[in-house]
Amino acid sequence: MTVTLALAGDTMLGRGVADLLAKSNDPDAYVSDGVREYLSEADATLLNLECCVSDRGSPWSAPGRILHFRAPPQAVDLLAELGVTCTTLANNHALDYGYGALLDTRAHLEHVEIRAVGAGATLDQAREPAILTVRGLRIAVISVTDHPEEYAAAPGRPGVAYADLRSGVPDWLTDTVARMRTETDVVLVSPHWGPNMTAAPQPYIRAAATILADAGATLIAGHSAHVAHGVAPPVLYDMGDFLDDYGVDPDLRNDLSLLFLVTVDELGPVRLRAVPLKLDWCRTVLAEGAERSWLGRRFIRACEALGTAAVLEDGLLVVDLRARKGG
Structure with a gap:
C-alpha cells in the first residue's frame, strides 16, 4: 500500500493574511487553482502553522521579540478548504499571543477536524505524536522545535515540544521515535530547526537528522529557514514557506519555494516530487518561466551538495528516496 503526502513548510496566516481573511475565505484568494x-x-x-489562531491574547513580551503572528478563527476554514489533515505547531510563533491563544489554536483546528501536534496544554500533550490512518497506513507525526526555549511546555504549563538540538537529540525524542516505529507503519518527524534565511542545513541539524533516522524516523521534513534546502533521503532538510506576507531576500529568494509530494509505504518514503511555487503577497501560485528555472537549478544543486540526485520531470523536481539514506 502506497500513499501520497503533501508536505508544505511555514504557513503564516496572521498580519496581512489575517486582514484579507476578514474579507474573504475563498481559497483561490490565497492559493491558486494550480497549486490546489x-x-x-x-x-x-x-504543514507547519507558523502562527496562533485566536481572537484573544496580547503579544508575548520578551527581549528581542518584535514579530507576533495571530490569525483569526476563520483561518482554520481556509486550511480545511485546502484539505489540510494535520498541522505542526512546534515553532517560534505558537505562543505569540500567550497560553490562551495557543489553546484556542488547538480547539479551532479540532473543530474542523484538523489534527494538531507539537504544542498543547501540558508537556505530555505537546510531545505526544499524532497518529493518522491514511488509506490503511498508520502514520505517526512528531513535531518539535529547537527555539525558543521560553515557549517550552512544562508539567502543568502550556507550550511547545522543545528540544535543544544544538546540544544533541534528547532521549525523550529518540524514545518517542523508537516507540512509534514499533506501533505505526511510518514515522514522520517534522522539526522546526535552525535560523531564518540560510541556504543549507547547519552541521548540528545534519547530525540531529542522522540520530533521528537511526532511532527509527522513516521521513524527516524540516522547516524554519524560509528557504527550501536540499534532500538527503530520508531527510527533507527545509521545506521553505507555503503562504505568508513576508519580505523577500533578493539573493535567497524566499518567495520561491516548493510543495513536496512524497509517496510512502510501510517500508518508508519511495519517491518525492517537488512542485515549484511563487509566494506573492498573501497568495501562492505555481512558479513559472525564469523563476521556475532558477528555483529548479537551486534545488538540484542543493541536493547534489548532499549527495542526492534530483531531476526535472514534467516540470517537477523528482528524487528517488530509495536511492540512499543520508543525513
Whole structure:
C-alpha cells in the first residue's frame, strides 16, 4: 500500500493574511487553482502553522521579540478548504499571543477536524505524536522545535515540544521515535530547526537528522529557514514557506519555494516530487518561466551538495528516496 503526502513548510496566516481573511475565505484568494490541483493529488496534507489562531491574547513580551503572528478563527476554514489533515505547531510563533491563544489554536483546528501536534496544554500533550490512518497506513507525526526555549511546555504549563538540538537529540525524542516505529507503519518527524534565511542545513541539524533516522524516523521534513534546502533521503532538510506576507531576500529568494509530494509505504518514503511555487503577497501560485528555472537549478544543486540526485520531470523536481539514506 502506497500513499501520497503533501508536505508544505511555514504557513503564516496572521498580519496581512489575517486582514484579507476578514474579507474573504475563498481559497483561490490565497492559493491558486494550480497549486490546489497538486494538493488534491495527496491522500493527506501536512504543514507547519507558523502562527496562533485566536481572537484573544496580547503579544508575548520578551527581549528581542518584535514579530507576533495571530490569525483569526476563520483561518482554520481556509486550511480545511485546502484539505489540510494535520498541522505542526512546534515553532517560534505558537505562543505569540500567550497560553490562551495557543489553546484556542488547538480547539479551532479540532473543530474542523484538523489534527494538531507539537504544542498543547501540558508537556505530555505537546510531545505526544499524532497518529493518522491514511488509506490503511498508520502514520505517526512528531513535531518539535529547537527555539525558543521560553515557549517550552512544562508539567502543568502550556507550550511547545522543545528540544535543544544544538546540544544533541534528547532521549525523550529518540524514545518517542523508537516507540512509534514499533506501533505505526511510518514515522514522520517534522522539526522546526535552525535560523531564518540560510541556504543549507547547519552541521548540528545534519547530525540531529542522522540520530533521528537511526532511532527509527522513516521521513524527516524540516522547516524554519524560509528557504527550501536540499534532500538527503530520508531527510527533507527545509521545506521553505507555503503562504505568508513576508519580505523577500533578493539573493535567497524566499518567495520561491516548493510543495513536496512524497509517496510512502510501510517500508518508508519511495519517491518525492517537488512542485515549484511563487509566494506573492498573501497568495501562492505555481512558479513559472525564469523563476521556475532558477528555483529548479537551486534545488538540484542543493541536493547534489548532499549527495542526492534530483531531476526535472514534467516540470517537477523528482528524487528517488530509495536511492540512499543520508543525513
